């Protein structure tokens with residue numbers, strides 16, 4: 001049966017009439033105020049539903065959620081109104097979290113590949129196989145023939161156990177995670193500019209900010225609840241301005257006052273031009289620069305005068321030409337930045353997933369350092385995080401090949417000693433040389449240099465760039481996948497698949513964008529035979545002969561308690577965030593050095609427990625993670641993309657997310673409502689390009705890059721700028737990453753998902 | 764004749780209203796018509812029910828692009844002809860109301876489901 005427009009209209013008319021008749025006459029709105037919400041009922045409602053305090057499983061905003069459980073089954077989700085991150089509000093993905101716990105594709109028992117087919121196995125069989133195979137590879141080819149590839153969605157405790165096993169016991173630094181693909185450039189930017197990773201301010205700054213400078217972030221779709229806070233700030237204070245730098249018009253544009261719609265990959269010149277205008281127009285905070293800033297060309301120190309000279313070429317006209325925008329708009333943006341007292345810059349993958357990602361991060365920090373708009377209410381250079389625990393688990397927990405827990409690095413002898421002592425292993429066990437970063441890791445799998453890999457809570461067979469190059473290596477190596485779901489593109493080609501407890505079935509800690517660590521309750525028993533990832537890893541460790549140092553991991557709390565010891569006295573001190581305390585509160589923002597410390601809203605200034613007043617000697621900010629307390633302004637070249645468009649590939653291809661889907665759709669693809677929002681893979685095409693190519697919405701088009709081709713439906717929409725297409729990367733049946741380039745930023749090793757050259761044909 | 768239709772409409776509407784009040788949570792058996800399921804809700808409804816679509820588009824849900832599915836389901840596997848209070852409460856926990864302690868029965872007593880505004884606004 002299909003419905004005519006008339007049927008629809010009739011139905012609508014009836015409901016409209018019902019609406020008009022019903023309400024005004026029967027009820028008065030004044031009664032609403034009498035509806036008191038009983039606090040206790042919110043935790044245990046009148047229908048006997050228990051609401052457990054947790055954190056959203058999706059983006060890095062870190063919204064508080066309550067998971068409703070009745071008779072041992074998940075029955076609902078509510079925003080946690082006590083959590084100041086979201087005050088009860090949720091976006092569409094979180095709304096369906098409880099449904100994902102019981103999704104049809106949950107992996108319920110271990111499987112081992114036998115005669116080419118994944119076959120049900122017992123835990124004993126599966127763990128014995130993994131441990132014996134890993135031991136064999138370690139003994140025969142050395143520890144660097146093994147690798148671990150984790151996730152910014154894993155709990156901190158899970159990443160910690162894996163790190164301890166691989167770096168501290170097996171003895172390889174081949175420990176990576178998917179935050180390499182999203183946040184590594186932000187890490188590179190923060191550590192080079194300020195000497196330490198992660199933002200200086202917090203979300204509290206949003207409600208005090210007067211100018212939001214948003215670069216390469218579709219906040220409305222990728223971080224909806226944060227967007228709501230920004231939009232509310234603007235609604236309540238119409239003088240608040242929003243400037244966007246992005247190659248696409250996105251839903252975030254609804255609140256924009258000014259949009260610089262740049263050519264993908266060329267926005268560094270804009271930031272330099274803004275810096276130049278800030279200096280030329282006297283918008284700088286000279287005292288702050290004198291007190292707290294150094295200058296560098298990336299290799300050597302330079303002077304403020306050298307930096308000014310370096311900026312000479314970056315006139316608004318030069319930048320406008322580079323980026324394809326109006327010079328006047330650059331001037332307007334600089335004026336707003338310079339004249340508005342309280343400015344927050346926010347950015348995301350459009351900045352990070354670039355071969356110039358670290359440089360661009362540095363240049364954004366430059367603007368805040370020049371103007372001193374840092375470390376005070378309403379001001380920050382604030383990187384938005386893609387995943388819920390990229391900050392907490394991987395950046396703080398040290399889950400990348402060059403890191404150790406507690407903002408330490410493998411290259412530092414003292415750091416290795418401290419962690420070896422905590423792990424009860426000889427310091428020599430931890431290698432001083434960083435392991436293989438993600439792209440190199442999957443390359444080494446293909447070359448047979450890495451022979452065994454353990455993949456936890458991520459789906460690289462869909463998510464790494466230039467996929468065709470790496471898929472065979474994943475099939476050839478001995479690959480173990482610990483997952484809550486099956487099949488995924490990765491689990492399908494694994495040799496062993498281990499069922500992991502999912503969100504709600506395990507407790508643990510997530511650390512979100514604003515340095516806030518939050519506890520997630522276990523509200524349910526794991527489905528089927530699923531087990532907590534930490535226990536699975538500890539069991540493998542025991543079977544590989546490292547039992548002594550893992551035996552005490554009998555609870556999640558035991559792991560957290562060991563982990564926070566590594567943070568004592570560090571810039572990211574979590575000593576005061578004990579498990580017991582985290583269970584009670586809605587998260588704590590580090591540094592939080594003792595149990596009576598409330599956490600920190602601004603780092604490197606008064607109020608930060610590590611702010612050294614003596615050394616600062618009256619200076620407003622002292623970057624104690626730098627040897628002389630000064631942050632660095634970098635004169636970085638305006639490097640363009642790795643693969644500029646050409647006569648053969650004239651279109652810039654950019655990729656990203658939509659609001660309703662998460663990464664590879666393993667979870668959100670199970671929710672019919674979310675699938676309905678965008679049922680098919682598609683490419684956004686600018687109307688002018690579409691006209692030129694004779695393409696209409698829903699026509700099939702073929703996109704071709706040097707690496708592969710893909711056919712999807714066209715969506716003709718005034719979103720990408722002319723000459724640019726945008727492809728969301730979620731659908732497993734349409735692997736967008738066949739097209740993307742695997743060139744990486746030389747510093748952060750983060751791939752350039754955001755820019756590739758392509759050609760588009762009607763299919 | 765016009766008057767007759769108007770009266771009929773009011774009677775039908777009143778029935779719908781009382782049914783809505785009493786059985787808001789039970790009226791979920793109805794099926795969404797069989798349509799081209801390769802389309803998103805918005806793609807179809809922007810053409811088929813432009814007025815309702817407009818109401819939604821100008822609402823807070825429309826502003827943040829929280830589509831029809833959030834209150835009505837995907838239409839195919841799950842369909843709620845009328846939104847349910849439980850679903851409102853999921854995202855708007857801070858506005859949750861214990862209706863038994865009030866003279867209201869539903870979020871929709873005060874809010875229009877599409878504009879989300881109060882009915883007397």
Ligand code: SF4
Pocket residue numbers: 056057058059060061062063086089090091092093094222223224225226
């Ligand atoms: S904004 Fe992010 S953290 Fe918050 S509910 Fe949505 S996906 Fe979850």
